[in-house]
Amino acid sequence: MALNLLPYPPCTLSSPPQSYSSSSATSSVPFTRYASPSNSLLFTLTATRPLPFRTNHARRHLTPLSASLSTFDSPSTSGSHGKKKLLLEVKDLTAVIAESGKEILKGVNLSVYEGEVHAVMGKNGSGKSTFAKVLVGHPDYEVTGGSVVFKGENLLEMEAEERSLAGLFMSFQSPIEIPGVSNIDFLNMAYNARRRKLNLPELGPIEFYAYIFPKLDLVNMKTDFLNRNVNEGFSGGERKRNEILQLAVLGADLSILDEIDSGLDVDALRDVAKAVNSLLTTQNSVLMITHYQRLIEFIKPAYIHIMEDGKIVKTGDISIAKILEKGGFKAIS
Numbered sequence: 001m002a003l004n005l006l007p008y009p010p011c012t013l014s015s016p017p018q019s020y021s022s023s024s025a026t027s028s029v030p031f032t033r034y035a036s037p038s039n040s041l042l043f044t045l046t047a048t049r050p051l052p053f054r055t056n057h058a059r060r061h062l063t064p065l066s067a068s069l070s071t072f073d074s075p076s077t078s079g080s081h082g083k084k085k086l087l088l089e090v091k092d093l094t095a096v097i098a099e100s101g102k103e104i105l106k107g108v109n110l111s112v113y114e115g116e117v118h119a120v121m122g123k124n125g126s127g128k129s130t131f132a133k134v135l136v137g138h139p140d141y142e143v144t145g146g147s148v149v150f151k152g153e154n155l156l157e158m159e160a161e162e163r164s165l166a167g168l169f170m171s172f173q174s175p176i177e178i179p180g181v182s183n184i185d186f187l188n189m190a191y192n193a194r195r196r197k198l199n200l201p202e203l204g205p206i207e208f209y210a211y212i213f214p215k216l217d218l219v220n221m222k223t224d225f226l227n228r229n230v231n232e233g234f235s236g237g238e239r240k241r242n243e244i245l246q247l248a249v250l251g252a253d254l255s256i257l258d259e260i261d262s263g264l265d266v267d268a269l270r271d272v273a274k275a276v277n278s279l280l281t282t283q284n285s286v287l288m289i290t291h292y293q294r295l296i297e298f299i300k301p302a303y304i305h306i307m308e309d310g311k312i313v314k315t316g317d318i319s320i321a322k323i324l325e326k327g328g329f330k331a332i333s
C-alpha cells in the first residue's frame, strides 16, 4: 500500500493496512479532512537509531553561556556553540496567511545548533505558532521571503512529508482527532514510512507492539490508549502525553513543541517534561513554545527568544523567563 504521510490535500489515506486489527475505521478514512498537520504526521522516525539518553544537566555543560549574559538584543543566537553543527538556520523569514495574504511573520531570525534547547515566548497572537507551522510546511501559510536551512538543506523547498522524514517533528498546540485510525496503527504506519526511507524492513504489528510498549512508561500512559482512535475522546492532558509518545516512537533531530504544557496538571507537566528531557541527546534539539515558567524550569532551555509582532525581538538565557514571570512583557521590552 502506498501510504502518503502528508496530512494535507491532495493526499488521502484510503484504507488502513490489512494487517492492522484495531482500527474500527470504515475502510475509507478521509485523512485529508482530519489530519490537518497535527499529530505529527510531520516527523522523523529517527527512533530507528538508538537514542542515547542524557541529562539536562549534561546538556547545559555542552551549551555554555556567558555568566553575565541575561539578555541580548541580537535576534539570532550568538552564544557559544563549540564544534556543534548548525541544525536550523532561519534568516529574515516572512510569511503570510495564504487565504488572506495578511503578513504574520515579519522577518524571523533564529539559529539552532544540535543538542540545544530553545524556547520561544511572546504575547498571544505574536506569531509563535505560525512560525512553528511555517517550519513544518503548513499549507495555511505562504512564505514570502527569507530562508530556512535545515541540516544543510533548503527546508522551504521540501514538501511537508519530506520535512518530517528529514527529521522535523512538531507537536501541535491543539492536537486533533483522527477518527477511524487507532493510535497504534497510526504510529506503526508512520514508523514504517521512515523505515522504508532508510531502506530498513518494516515492523509488523507484533514487532511494533514490542517496540512501543516500553515507551508507554515514559509518558505514563496505559496500553489501552494504543487501541483508541488517535486523540478521540482524549482529555487535554492525554493528548499532550500522546504527542510526546509520538515523539518517543518516531524520534526527531528537531522537535518543535507548541505549548506542550497547556492544560496539563502539575504531575502531567512533570511527566511530559521528564519524557522530553529523556529524549534529548547531544545531537537532537528542541524548539519549545510556552507561556509558562514552570515548563522552562523543568526543561531548562539554554536560549529563550521573545517574539513580538512576527519577529524575534530579544534573545536571552533562562533569566528572561523569570523577569517575564514577575514583570510581564513590559519588563523585558
Ligand SMILES: Nc1ncnc2c1ncn2[C@@H]1O[C@H](COP(=O)(O)OP(=O)(O)OP(=O)(O)O)[C@@H](O)[C@H]1O
Binding pocket: 097, 104, 122, 123, 124, 125, 126, 127, 128, 129, 130, 131, 140, 173
Ligand atoms: N490560519 C489563520 N487564519 C487567520 N488568521 C491566522 C491564521 N493563523 C494565524 N493567524 C493570526 O495570526 C496571528 C498570530 O497567530 P499565532 O497562532 O501564530 O499566535 P501565537 O503567538 O501562537 O499566539 P498564542 O500565544 O495565543 O498561541 C493571530 O492574530 C492569528 O489570529
Ligand SMILES: [Mg+2]
Binding pocket: 128, 129, 130, 173, 258
Ligand atoms: Mg500559539
